[in-house]
Amino acid sequence: MDLKQGTAKTAFDIAERLRDGGHTAYFAGGCVRDFLRKQIPQDFDIATTATPDQVEKLFSKTVPVGKQFGVMLVIENQKNFEVATFRSEGGYQDGRHPTQVKFSAPEEDALRRDFTVNGMFYDPFAQKVIDYVGGKEDIQRRLIRAIGDPAKRFEEDKLRLLRAIRFASFLGYEIESTTWQAIRQRSNEIHQVSPERIRDEMIKIFTRPGAAHGFGLLSESGLMKEILPEIEAMKKVDQSPDYHPEGDVFVHTKLLLEKLKEPSLALALGALFHDVGKPPTYAIREGRITFYEHAPLGAKMTEEIMRRLRFSNQETDAVCSCVENHMKFADVQKMRSGKLKQFIARPNFSEELELHRIDCLSSHGKLDNYVFLKNKLAEYAEEDLKPKPAITGHDLMALGMKPGPKMKQVLEAIYEMQLEGAVKDREQALAAAKNKIKQLDKG
Ligand code: ATP
Ligand code: MG
Numbered sequence: 001m002d003l004k005q006g007t008a009k010t011a012f013d014i015a016e017r018l019r020d021g022g023h024t025a026y027f028a029g030g031c032v033r034d035f036l037r038k039q040i041p042q043d044f045d046i047a048t049t050a051t052p053d054q055v056e057k058l059f060s061k062t063v064p065v066g067k068q069f070g071v072m073l074v075i076e077n078q079k080n081f082e083v084a085t086f087r088s089e090g091g092y093q094d095g096r097h098p099t100q101v102k103f104s105a106p107e108e109d110a111l112r113r114d115f116t117v118n119g120m121f122y123d124p125f126a127q128k129v130i131d132y133v134g135g136k137e138d139i140q141r142r143l144i145r146a147i148g149d150p151a152k153r154f155e156e157d158k159l160r161l162l163r164a165i166r167f168a169s170f171l172g173y174e175i176e177s178t179t180w181q182a183i184r185q186r187s188n189e190i191h192q193v194s195p196e197r198i199r200d201e202m203i204k205i206f207t208r209p210g211a212a213h214g215f216g217l218l219s220e221s222g223l224m225k226e227i228l229p230e231i232e233a234m235k236k237v238d239q240s241p242d243y244h245p246e247g248d249v250f251v252h253t254k255l256l257l258e259k260l261k262e263p264s265l266a267l268a269l270g271a272l273f274h275d276v277g278k279p280p281t282y283a284i285r286e287g288r289i290t291f292y293e294h295a296p297l298g299a300k301m302t303e304e305i306m307r308r309l310r311f312s313n314q315e316t317d318a319v320c321s322c323v324e325n326h327m328k329f330a331d332v333q334k335m336r337s338g339k340l341k342q343f344i345a346r347p348n349f350s351e352e353l354e355l356h357r358i359d360c361l362s363s364h365g366k367l368d369n370y371v372f373l374k375n376k377l378a379e380y381a382e383e384d385l386k387p388k389p390a391i392t393g394h395d396l397m398a399l400g401m402k403p404g405p406k407m408k409q410v411l412e413a414i415y416e417m418q419l420e421g422a423v424k425d426r427e428q429a430l431a432a433a434k435n436k437i438k439q440l441d442k443g
Contacts, residue, residue, distance in 0.1 A: 065082075
């Protein structure tokens with residue numbers, strides 16, 4: 001491991017300070033796994049014989065994030081390092097949290113960890129991996145394997161059911177067969193985990209590389225049925241073969257997930273949920289498979305799912321917008337320029353455009369609407385897509401109109417004319433408004 005620069009150097013310095021204080025200090029967990037995979041680790045966790053009180057004394061900036069479990073945060077060079085005392089855990093009660101921890105030797109600390117690939121240490125002074133659990137072989141075999149008896153390990157902590165899927169998808173690994181059986185047998189126990197923790201795992205599975213692999217594993221393990229039954233319901237829902245030669249709604253969605261590259265949360269979950277409204281709207285009309293109004297229904301369903309999993313309002317709104325609007329991309333070439341400009345000026349547009357692109361590539365493959373919008377974006381680049389409205393409600397009140405739906409209708413019509421260039425200033429806007437009011441009054 002290159003310990004001479006960057007975060008690794010800072011982690012090394014922390015380990016050195018611990019060693020100089022008379023303690024053993026190893027790098028632990030994910031960073032050792034990443035090093036063996038020839039990836040540069042992002043964060044470094046450190047495991048040590050020092051107790052939290054001793055850690056507090058050795059470093060100037062610490063936060064007691066889990067002091068009773070032996071976990072301290074050390075802040076050096078504006079970076080956080082988890083420094084944890086070697087420990088073993090005893091007695092799990094609620095399917096999630098150990099009831100007690102005991103400070104212990106490194107080997108016992110390795111045995112309490114979840115998966116072999118996550119259970120190794122690295123001695124930064126000897127520059128050697130310390131592997132009590134067979135993690136090295138499993139990295140070579142590309143396998144996620146529970147440490148010890150899988151059944152027992154998932155009994156202790158149900159979050160590990162999802163963590164297994166998360167690591168398998170991100171690393172592109174398979175899950176070893178007894179570990180896999182243990183997950184499948186207990187998938188319905190995932191509800192012992194709080195919705196917030198389930199949400200955090202979902203975010204990691206779908207926004208990191210391997211989302212499509214994770215999607216498949218969630219379904220095959222039975223966890224999808226428990227957490228997102230609305231997605232599981234997309235399986236075997238057939239689609240019209242001319243638009244969707246790729247297959248059913250589930251297969252189509254998986255193809256979108258394969259095309260994500262460092263997606264935002266809105267794009268990742270937008271892809272996951274964009275067709276969630278299809279299963280309940282499936283209908284055969286005149287010999288054709290149809291899904292009328294699946295986008296607005298899908299947006300409602302997405303809102304319900306995201307509330308259930310305690311996503312923030314802002315996150316929920318962004319994803320719902322992706323779902324709600326995804327079918328409108330089919331009409332962009334028919335939109336009047338005023339409508340089109342408003343469509344493009346929406347805050348979520350760039351994510352929705354990318355969703356549209358991967359939606360097309362995962363079905364019929366035609367990108368004409370995408371190319372059209374890209375050209376329009378270039379054409380409009382210099383233009384102000386959100387100019388100040390030339391007239392307001394006050395102007396219409398001065399013309400004798402009362403606030404209400406009719407006033408809104410007039411203001412919207414005039415604003416669209418302004419975007420289309422049919423109305424250039426306030427004077428023209430007022431004249432157009434008078435006309436519009438007359439038209440509306442005539443019925
Ligand atoms: P990430 O990229 O999400 O930070 P990571 O491998 O660092 O991944 P963490 O969730 O940060 O994983 O946990 C750090 C280490 O602590 C893991 O590698 C594992 O050894 C151990 N660990 C974390 N959570 C659990 C758990 N629920 N059960 C057992 N061991 C765990
Ligand atoms: Mg970590």
